[in-house]
Amino acid sequence: MRFGLNEDQVLVRDTVRRFLEDEAPTTVIRALHENPAGVESNWWRSATALGWALLALPEAGGGITLSGGLGQDLAIVAEEFGRAVAPGAFLPTVLALKALADSPYAERFEDVISAATVGERRLAYAFAEPGNCWTPRNWQAAAVPVNGGWRLDGTKAYVEAGNEADVLVVSARAPDGFVQLLVPADTSGVERHAGRSLDFTRRFATLRFTSVELMQTALVTPVEHAESAIERQLQLALLLQSAETNGTVEKAFELTVDYMKQRYAFGRPIASYQALKHRLADMLVRIHSCMATTDAGIDAFDQNADNAHTLSRVAKAFVAAKAAAIVSDLVQMTGGIAVTWEHDLHLYERRVAVNRAVFGTPEEHRLQIHQALRTA
Amino acid sequence: MTTQNLETLEKFRLRARAWAESHLERGKFPAKDDWPSQVDAQRRIFQSGFAGIAVPRQYGGLGLTLEHQRVWAEETAPFARPTGFMVSLGMILPTLLDYGTETMKLRHIPRMLSGQEAWIQLLSEPSGGSDLAGVLTRATRDDDGFVINGSKMWSSNADTADYGLCLARVDWDKPKHQGLGVFAVPLKGEGVTIEPIPPVQGGPAHFFMEYFDNVRIPAAYRLGDEGAGWAVAQRLLFHERNATAGVAYGYGLDGGGSSGESSWRVNVQDIARQTGTLDDPVLGARVADDHIELIVGRQLAERINAGLGSGQLEGHWGSLLKLQLGIDTPNNAELALALAGADGVIWEGDDDRAGGELGLNWLKVRGLSIAGGSNEIQRNIVSERLLGLPREPGDDRTVPFSELMKRRKLD
Numbered sequence A: 001m002r003f004g005l006n007e008d009q010v011l012v013r014d015t016v017r018r019f020l021e022d023e024a025p026t027t028v029i030r031a032l033h034e035n036p037a038g039v040e041s042n043w044w045r046s047a048t049a050l051g052w053a054l055l056a057l058p059e060a061g062g063g064i065t066l067s068g069g070l071g072q073d074l075a076i077v078a079e080e081f082g083r084a085v086a087p088g089a090f091l092p093t094v095l096a097l098k099a100l101a102d103s104p105y106a107e108r109f110e111d112v113i114s115a116a117t118v119g120e121r122r123l124a125y126a127f128a129e130p131g132n133c134w135t136p137r138n139w140q141a142a143a144v145p146v147n148g149g150w151r152l153d154g155t156k157a158y159v160e161a162g163n164e165a166d167v168l169v170v171s172a173r174a175p176d177g178f179v180q181l182l183v184p185a186d187t188s189g190v191e192r193h194a195g196r197s198l199d200f201t202r203r204f205a206t207l208r209f210t211s212v213e214l215m216q217t218a219l220v221t222p223v224e225h226a227e228s229a230i231e232r233q234l235q236l237a238l239l240l241q242s243a244e245t246n247g248t249v250e251k252a253f254e255l256t257v258d259y260m261k262q263r264y265a266f267g268r269p270i271a272s273y274q275a276l277k278h279r280l281a282d283m284l285v286r287i288h289s290c291m292a293t294t295d296a297g298i299d300a301f302d303q304n305a306d307n308a309h310t311l312s313r314v315a316k317a318f319v320a321a322k323a324a325a326i327v328s329d330l331v332q333m334t335g336g337i338a339v340t341w342e343h344d345l346h347l348y349e350r351r352v353a354v355n356r357a358v359f360g361t362p363e364e365h366r367l368q369i370h371q372a373l374r375t376a
Numbered sequence B: 001m002t003t004q005n006l007e008t009l010e011k012f013r014l015r016a017r018a019w020a021e022s023h024l025e026r027g028k029f030p031a032k033d034d035w036p037s038q039v040d041a042q043r044r045i046f047q048s049g050f051a052g053i054a055v056p057r058q059y060g061g062l063g064l065t066l067e068h069q070r071v072w073a074e075e076t077a078p079f080a081r082p083t084g085f086m087v088s089l090g091m092i093l094p095t096l097l098d099y100g101t102e103t104m105k106l107r108h109i110p111r112m113l114s115g116q117e118a119w120i121q122l123l124s125e126p127s128g129g130s131d132l133a134g135v136l137t138r139a140t141r142d143d144d145g146f147v148i149n150g151s152k153m154w155s156s157n158a159d160t161a162d163y164g165l166c167l168a169r170v171d172w173d174k175p176k177h178q179g180l181g182v183f184a185v186p187l188k189g190e191g192v193t194i195e196p197i198p199p200v201q202g203g204p205a206h207f208f209m210e211y212f213d214n215v216r217i218p219a220a221y222r223l224g225d226e227g228a229g230w231a232v233a234q235r236l237l238f239h240e241r242n243a244t245a246g247v248a249y250g251y252g253l254d255g256g257g258s259s260g261e262s263s264w265r266v267n268v269q270d271i272a273r274q275t276g277t278l279d280d281p282v283l284g285a286r287v288a289d290d291h292i293e294l295i296v297g298r299q300l301a302e303r304i305n306a307g308l309g310s311g312q313l314e315g316h317w318g319s320l321l322k323l324q325l326g327i328d329t330p331n332n333a334e335l336a337l338a339l340a341g342a343d344g345v346i347w348e349g350d351d352d353r354a355g356g357e358l359g360l361n362w363l364k365v366r367g368l369s370i371a372g373g374s375n376e377i378q379r380n381i382v383s384e385r386l387l388g389l390p391r392e393p394g395d396d397r398t399v400p401f402s403e404l405m406k407r408r409k410l411d
């Protein structure tokens, strides 16, 4: 969490935190593990009723801003979702809304947008393709203009809430670049294969599109906007995901440090042993570094700065790698109880592991940074 | 003084910029070798009314704020600043303001600000530096003052220094932390012997050993009251950590927030390009990691500075930054060695320091993670003071120091 939040931001943070503490304690998260959708639609409606989805929209489009920075405001909510390892498709909702709101034809999507911001319709954001393909350059799924409309063919993978969503925002290759299309989930030719993830409540689906016929009005992001729009969405995805991961790690760290102050071995609290204290000190350096790099990336995003591209990759490469290492070492320091089903620490490990992979591993992002250095 | 009388930050900025442009050279002083030029630069800064920006007027300062100090640091960043006075101005001076007697402050702070006097820290001893409260140098009461006997070690810049703040034991029957005093000791006077300690990388010495043989100190040259020695030393270390971490607190030359970048860091990207290793998948990935660490280190320093500036963080956060530098910088030095291969450690000719710059850097880099409180000590501070974890058990804080001494001899 950044320092110097304004009053409105603090209010939103506290409201979301209280809601999630009351409505999504880990007993609820555990129960949702059995739920095929990973979330109840009533729950999602009441969570969305808090109004956070409006933070993803510009004021002119009916949205609200707390600080003037869309990324900064959303990161506050993301961090709280992370602390609670909350259910619900926070990130896909935000990304799909961002794509729709930034569309030159945004007024066409007013109904979908307003239904989504109150949780009445659920959105998914179909981005990656099978084989860990998070890079647009390598996408195969193709949209071809036909008879004044579009025909969509191909496969999108790792689509969060892809099976539960009512509406899909699908990125695809087009004859001269890329486009994003709005595809109602029940359109003929759309095949959905539901899947699970290591996370207790997050569900991911594979979507197959076979000669899916769409009207011209399905066009969200035209070719001439797509490259920069998709890049902005990806930056936001990496940064909000990092903010969420930070929340998860912070909460797991707090729980573990508290436990270590209570747990005795050899006549004293395990938290008094230097072998453990020193690791916790190093972790605190890393945790604050993770927050620092996420917030710096978000500021660059909000200012649409040139280095937002690099800083969003730096954040993902750093945060995702450190987070998994930290939470795993917290398990080590907690002892045997932390490798049981009953102990909550694995809920945090699970969220961190999935966030590590989605939108590309830290290793992939480091490779991008490496490539950039080579050509610099 | 009321705030209305203070020069606005913007006016001050323009004045500082104009002065720096016409009075300072661009770049940096070539380390300490150029001490007379640094003294001269500090004298000119003082004479032109830019020294001691946040220091009260009665002690020769300008009586402005730390915000003005930060502006000065920003405006002078591209120029050669007399950073050799960092210890005097960034660490000792604020400690004198906190604990010095009026006599000392009136006499010495103006001399420090004008470059007439350089001060150093006399804390570590041959018997140990981490367990600072365990010092063996003795201060014996004598008429209206004290007599110092013992030795100090690792004192940076003792060769050019006029005074040192010396931690010494006054009462051996009190527990370790309670029998201490901090004294201002003249280094050019009688009874002081200073010897250089050759550094690991060879070349000129930067730290020294001092022997004190019946050095007399007036009572007014003790900082703080009877028994306050440990509190004074803690305050000095607090100023030290903030100054080295660049936390926006210091009165010193840099005191405007650190870049979060250790000056001991090597530009490994250049080395990787020169050696063709940037294209290697394994080494190249390490260079990318180094690049990420460098960016994140700066971002961390900004975050902690913002937290301290807004008051949302309080206390020993300089230790967190010092630990980050102490972990990152040795990794960077080792990577440089990996990239350079044999050319980093083998060269032609008979001069033992002509080549192998990266190898020599690797030899000395651990100085950074040891000096000013080792990484391990910073980890103790972070875990105990920032996370509130219990100390390792021990009775060294409660038994008389003389008792601890007997145990040392038994081992």
Ligand SMILES: Cc1cc2nc3c(=O)[nH]c(=O)nc-3n(C[C@H](O)[C@H](O)[C@H](O)COP(=O)(O)OP(=O)(O)OC[C@H]3O[C@@H](n4cnc5c(N)ncnc54)[C@H](O)[C@@H]3O)c2cc1C
Residues within 6 Å of the ligand: A274, B120, B121, B122, B123, B124, B125, B127, B128, B129, B130, B131, B153, B154, B155, B156, B157, B207, B366, B367, B368, B370, B371, B372, B373, B374, B375, B376, B377, B380
């Ligand atoms: C470049 C440089 C400049 C310096 N400048 C100055 C100066 O100007 N003035 C000055 O007074 N001193 C100075 N020092 C000294 C420095 O402060 C000490 O070297 C440092 O505090 C460590 O003390 P030591 O070397 O005696 O090691 P020791 O205290 O003997 O420590 C040895 C090892 O034990 C570890 N250790 C000790 N206690 C603990 C503990 N409780 N828990 C875990 N590990 C522990 C240490 O981390 C270290 O790894 C300088 C040192 C260097 C390298």
